[in-house]
Amino acid sequence: MPVYYLEIIVVALGLLMLMVDAFVKLEDxxxxxxxxxxxxxxxxALLFVVKWPASxxxxxxxxxxxxxxxxxxxxxxxxxxxxxxxxxxxxxxPTILAxxxxxxxxxxxxAGLGEFFALPMFAxxxxxxxxSANNLVSIFVSLETVTIAFxxxxxxxxxxxxxxxxGVKYLILGALSTGFLVYGFAWLFGITGSMQLSEISTxxxxxxxxxTTALFxxxxxxxxxxxxxxxxxxxxxxxxxYQGAPTPITAxxxxxxxxxxxxxxxxxxxxxxxxxxxxxxVTLVLTVVAVxxxxxxxxxxxxxxxxxRLLAYSSIAHAxxxxxxxxxxxxxxxNSALTPVAVIAFYLGAYLxxxxxxxxxxxxxxxxxxxxxLDSFRGLAKRSPFLAFAMLVAMSSLAGIxxxxxxxxxxxxxxxxxxxxxxxxxTVGLIGAAAGFYYYLKIAASxxxxxxxxxxxxxxxxxxxxxxxxxxxxxxxxxxxAGFNPGLILGLFV
Amino acid sequence: xxxxxxxxxLPLLAALAVGxxxxxxxxxxxxxxxxxxxxxxxxxRFQTNLExxxxxxxxxxxxxxxxxxxxxxxxxxxxxxxxxxLLLLSAIVMVAAMMVAPKEDAIKGSARLYYxxxxxxxxxxxxxxxxxxxxxxxxxxxxxxxPTFLMIGIFGHGENRVRTAWTITIFLGVGSLILLVGLILxxxxxxxxxxxIASLVTFAKEPGTAIAAGxxxxxxxxxxxxxxxxxxxxxxxxxxxxxxxxxPTPVAMLHAGVLKKFGLYGLIRIAMPFAPLxxxxxxxxxxxxxxGNILYIGLVTIAQKKLDRMxxxxxxxxxxxxxxxxxxxxxxxxxGAVLLMFAHGISIALLFALSxxxxxxxxxxxxxxxxxxxxxxxxxxxxxxxxxxxxIGLPGFANFAAEVAIFFGAFSGGDETMTWxxxxxxxxxxxxxxxxxxxxxxxxxxxxxxxxxxxKTPADLDWxxxxxxxxxxxxxxxxxxxxxxxxxxIRPAINGIFLITAG
Numbered sequence: 001m002p003v004y005y006l007e008i009i010v011v012a013l014g015l016l017m018l019m020v021d022a023f024v025k026l027e028d029x030x031x032x033x034x035x036x037x038x039x040x041x042x043x044x045a046l047l048f049v050v051k052w053p054a055s056x057x058x059x060x061x062x063x064x065x066x067x068x069x070x071x072x073x074x075x076x077x078x079x080x081x082x083x084x085x086x087x088x089x090x091x092x093x094p095t096i097l098a099x100x101x102x103x104x105x106x107x108x109x110x111a112g113l114g115e116f117f118a119l120p121m122f123a124x125x126x127x128x129x130x131x132s133a134n135n136l137v138s139i140f141v142s143l144e145t146v147t148i149a150f151x152x153x154x155x156x157x158x159x160x161x162x163x164x165x166x167g168v169k170y171l172i173l174g175a176l177s178t179g180f181l182v183y184g185f186a187w188l189f190g191i192t193g194s195m196q197l198s199e200i201s202t203x204x205x206x207x208x209x210x211x212t213t214a215l216f217x218x219x220x221x222x223x224x225x226x227x228x229x230x231x232x233x234x235x236x237x238x239x240x241x242y243q244g245a246p247t248p249i250t251a252x253x254x255x256x257x258x259x260x261x262x263x264x265x266x267x268x269x270x271x272x273x274x275x276x277x278x279x280x281x282v283t284l285v286l287t288v289v290a291v292x293x294x295x296x297x298x299x300x301x302x303x304x305x306x307x308x309r310l311l312a313y314s315s316i317a318h319a320x321x322x323x324x325x326x327x328x329x330x331x332x333x334x335n336s337a338l339t340p341v342a343v344i345a346f347y348l349g350a351y352l353x354x355x356x357x358x359x360x361x362x363x364x365x366x367x368x369x370x371x372x373x374l375d376s377f378r379g380l381a382k383r384s385p386f387l388a389f390a391m392l393v394a395m396s397s398l399a400g401i402x403x404x405x406x407x408x409x410x411x412x413x414x415x416x417x418x419x420x421x422x423x424x425x426x427t428v429g430l431i432g433a434a435a436g437f438y439y440y441l442k443i444a445a446s447x448x449x450x451x452x453x454x455x456x457x458x459x460x461x462x463x464x465x466x467x468x469x470x471x472x473x474x475x476x477x478x479x480x481x482a483g484f485n486p487g488l489i490l491g492l493f494v
Numbered sequence: 495x496x497x498x499x500x501x502x503x504l505p506l507l508a509a510l511a512v513g514x515x516x517x518x519x520x521x522x523x524x525x526x527x528x529x530x531x532x533x534x535x536x537x538x539r540f541q542t543n544l545e546x547x548x549x550x551x552x553x554x555x556x557x558x559x560x561x562x563x564x565x566x567x568x569x570x571x572x573x574x575x576x577x578x579x580l581l582l583l584s585a586i587v588m589v590a591a592m593m594v595a596p597k598e599d600a601i602k603g604s605a606r607l608y609y610x611x612x613x614x615x616x617x618x619x620x621x622x623x624x625x626x627x628x629x630x631x632x633x634x635x636x637x638x639x640x641p642t643f644l645m646i647g648i649f650g651h652g653e654n655r656v657r658t659a660w661t662i663t664i665f666l667g668v669g670s671l672i673l674l675v676g677l678i679l680x681x682x683x684x685x686x687x688x689x690x691i692a693s694l695v696t697f698a699k700e701p702g703t704a705i706a707a708g709x710x711x712x713x714x715x716x717x718x719x720x721x722x723x724x725x726x727x728x729x730x731x732x733x734x735x736x737x738x739x740x741x742p743t744p745v746a747m748l749h750a751g752v753l754k755k756f757g758l759y760g761l762i763r764i765a766m767p768f769a770p771l772x773x774x775x776x777x778x779x780x781x782x783x784x785x786g787n788i789l790y791i792g793l794v795t796i797a798q799k800k801l802d803r804m805x806x807x808x809x810x811x812x813x814x815x816x817x818x819x820x821x822x823x824x825x826x827x828x829x830g831a832v833l834l835m836f837a838h839g840i841s842i843a844l845l846f847a848l849s850x851x852x853x854x855x856x857x858x859x860x861x862x863x864x865x866x867x868x869x870x871x872x873x874x875x876x877x878x879x880x881x882x883x884x885x886i887g888l889p890g891f892a893n894f895a896a897e898v899a900i901f902f903g904a905f906s907g908g909d910e911t912m913t914w915x916x917x918x919x920x921x922x923x924x925x926x927x928x929x930x931x932x933x934x935x936x937x938x939x940x941x942x943x944x945x946x947x948x949x950k951t952p953a954d955l956d957w958x959x960x961x962x963x964x965x966x967x968x969x970x971x972x973x974x975x976x977x978x979x980x981x982x983x984i985r986p987a988i989n990g991i992f993l994i995t996a997g
Binding site: 381392412449487494 | 604644648668674
């Protein structure tokens with residue numbers, strides 16, 4: 001079965017969900033989400049079956065694929081993220097309905113819910129395509145497929161000012177960054193004469209390359225990608241958008257969109273890093289971005305009191321660690337299997353597990369507690385030991401405590417920095433990790449420590465939907481297993 | 495499953511079982527007794543006539559990750575004489591701590607969380623001492639970090655417990671990050687091919703693969719500070735005393751008694767063999783800081799007005815002697831250091847167990863509010879007195895044998911020149927006087943003299959306390975009278991470890 005069937009299946013699933021929403025009379029539209037979830041489970045299983053063709057020559061393959069295990073791995077990340085986002089979306093239904101309910105008499109009481117489940121499917125198809133795109137045009141089209149789906153999803157709660165504000169900010173800044181990206185692509189085509197990444201790589205490696213224009217091009221592309229992944233100084237939209245968007249979409253943004261941004265970054269920056277003429281200056285720029293991002297993300301997270309804002313800064317901080325890995329290309333070419341690319345891929349996988357776990361807990365809580373402030377978590381360990389423990393695991397992993405997947409992510413990044421002797425990066429990374437200890441533990445502390453005399457103590461236990469519970473247990477097991485043996489994740493693409 | 499794997503994973507599995515609904519106290523106590531029995535079995539079957547550090551016994555290894563560019567990672571366990579002694583310490587203190595821990599209905603809050611945390615703290619220490627893979631040695635130690643935070647923050651004593659919980663967590667977190675960088679640097683400089691400690695030490699000995707001198711200096715400094723923070727080395731000690739004073743009694747016993755020894759173990763097992771030239775270079779810094787521990791902290795201890803704080807500071811102070819033994823770097827000094835790690839662990843656990851019990855009975859540990867209770871509670875007075883004598887280092891207790899070895903080791907050498915370490919030893923000797931001052935003063939204040947009128951007289955130690963206390967006390971006396979009990983294990987282990995100076 002050829003690989004590209006998978007994207008077609010996912011798009012078809014999305015269309016099917018829209019059709020069902022439009023033409024089938026459903027009492028409970030949440031069953032639409034079930035179609036998507038079942039379909040994605042099948043697609044995820046198919047990922048282990050599909051094969052790349054023996055030859056990826058020809059117009060179509062040129063456009064579609066870079067044909068490696070890493071591409072499949074990133075496709076898997078896209079599918080898994082979407083699957084868990086749908087699980088969250090089902091739990092989140094009451095909040096959505098409260099915000100979009102149609103006061104018009106006669107309308108279906110769940111009108112407008114179906115699209116909320118269908119849109120992630122289209123974003124997912126875009127993410128999957130992007131995972132293997134190796135042509136400037138296909139990169140651009142797939143990236144925009146994802147971004148346009150996100151424009152709608154972020155602003156989905158149309159009667160909620162926060163969500164609208166988030167939507168407008170995301171739209172304007174997203175469009176701006178797209179502009180930079182297109183302009184950068186134009187320059188890139190101009191100096192290399194090709195849209196194909198492999199040919200661009202060869203052209204950039206020529207010793208007679210004009211370094212000024214090449215660096216200008218790199219700058220344009222980096223600005224655009226820094227917007228997408230939330231790297232400083234282009235991170236300003238992140239906290240507001242994360243806070244305003246519906247929680248499942250925040251999770252999707254924070255994992256899916258970030259992974260997408262880094263995949264594109266890996267593909268686009270690698271040719272520049274491979275060029276002997278450019279590598280020094282490109283590394284310097286990346287180092288500056290990494291240092292800024294690490295400092296801004298980690299230090300600004302310290303005083304945060306809102307859960308989603310805190311995770312927004314944490315996502316900036318993790319972007320910092322990822323850029324740090326990218327900037328730490330080993331100086332001498334060795335035969336290390338643990339290249340910056342592999343480290344970033346591992347880190348993104350671990351990041352997916354722990355961030356989605358945190359957001360799953362948050363979604364399960366959202367309808368049962370009064371707000372998203374850390375204060376509203378007080379005493380939760382008593383109301384629901386399970387949720388509190390799940391959050392503790394997620395936070396330990398995000399903080400990078402050993403025997404969790406997150407620790408290996410940081411260990412690999414630090415190891416790259418040591419190998420390439422980036423002492424400044426290493427120091428800043430350490431400061432960031434130390435700050436992380438504090439603010440991630442703060443979330444756990446608010447559940448376990450806070451004086452439980454107030455508020456939560458007499459309230460009934462919180463029930464968790466079976467589906468969410470299965471997802472949480474699976475994520476926790478994955479985090480801890482990968483914390484003992486990172487080979488479980490690395491083996492998927494190395 | 496090898497014997498050691500069972501010992502390491504039993505506490506973790508027990509924690510999981512308690513989380514899934516198994517009766518908390520029963521499971522925890524049963525597990526710790528089982529762990530102690532298995533550890534004793536290991537000690538009996540341990541062959542003491544094999545020489546060399548590479549001879550890890552009961553070794554088991556499962557390769558987890560083997561790719562180019564990253565050190566080979568295996569879940570590997572094994573025991574040499576030094577880790578066996580520390581495993582014994584962990585198992586003994588673990589049993590005592592579980593016995594001292596309150597019954598389920600006496601715990602304010604979730605009893606499950608309480609026992610899970612205790613099991614994870616003890617399990618982390620056991621795992622760290624048994625690991626022969628550098629990664630898991632580090633990782634298992636970190637397992638105790640969050641449970642300690644929760645235990646002090648939720649179940650601790652006093653108004654400031656949340657603040658104290660944060661302090662200890664941030665100190666230990668930062669310490670372990672510094673340690674992590676030192677370890678990455680070290681492993682990388684040693685070729686970056688494996689995490690197996692024995693192979694790494696071999697690499698560090700061979701002239702071709704040893705770390706370059708300039709790098710050794712960095713590696714040792716980072717490891718020394720990283721491990722030092724975990725051991726409450728002066729001037730990174732300020733987390734320790736408040737944390738021990740405010741932690742629940744079993745946590746104070748496990749942390750001060752067992753977990754803190756991890757840093758010292760790491761110095762002997764990792765830092766010195768990896769970077770012997772670095773150790774030589776920073777020797778004077780080590781000497782200054784350890785004198786800070788012994789003399790400065792000693793004086794701070796004298797100034798304390800509450801028993802729990804005083805014990806906390808005294809445990810910080812005694813770490814200075816172990817550092818001195820390590821700095822001596824010869825057979826005598828190092829074996830004294832290992833023996834003192836054991837002896838101090840048992841004696842401080844004994845004192846914390848008693849002081850925790852006294853806090854429950856009297857409601858206060860202020861010296862001003864206590865007095866003259868030896869008359870009405872002779873058994874308590876007797877065992878506490880034993881603990882005090884052990885802590886000062888009087889003959890007959892394990893601490894004496896250990897401290898004597900350390901002092902002789904540090905002062906040894908054939909010539910008559912006064913090296914820095916000899917001066918430091920002379921300074922450190924005064925520490926014995928200081929500990930005698932504060933320990934005896936505390937004993938007089940609490941047990942002798944007139945009894946304040948307001949002080950109620952509770953019943954003397956009951957059997958639920960007598961058993962754990964006796965376990966600890968008998969161990970102390972047995973090792974004190976027959977140090978060979980442990981020295982038979984320590985000697986071959988030390989023989990194999992790289993020595994800085996010719997012993």
